[in-house]
Amino acid sequence: MTDSAPLILLIEDEEDIRDAVATLLEMEGYRVAQCIHGQDAWNWLKSHPRPGLVMLDLMMPVMDGQAFLARLSEERMLEGVPIIVLSGSPFHPPGASAYLRKPVAVDPLMEVVRRFLPPSREDPEGPPTS
DSSP states (O other), X not given: OOTTSOEEEEEOSOHHHHHHHHHHHHHTTOEEXXXXXXXXXXXXXXXXXXXXXXXEOXXXXXXXXXXXXXXXXXXXXXXXXXXXEEESSOOOOTTOSEEEESSOOHHHHHHHHHHHSOOOOOOTTOSOOO
């Protein structure tokens, strides 16, 4: 995977879910930054490149997903970056581009991710010739 691969910020407090989703996304050609709650993500955003997409759980300790979305809106951070809420909560928060209810199957998850952020695939054999 190269530095040109699209970057996804995954904010999820459950380690098993975070690791499984990150592994899946990386297998599909994305780079993934992992944070365990909203405050962790907020700190990460201050010192890292802007992600192309955010995947956000709602129910987390320290700063939950709703508080994270509210803070993003107040400070106008990440405008134009799609935010996919991935949560067991039935609440569809304002500011989210898409909502997926846990547990979510691989195909619907990847369909939504690709809708907002197509992967960059580099052919190891080089560009096609005519």
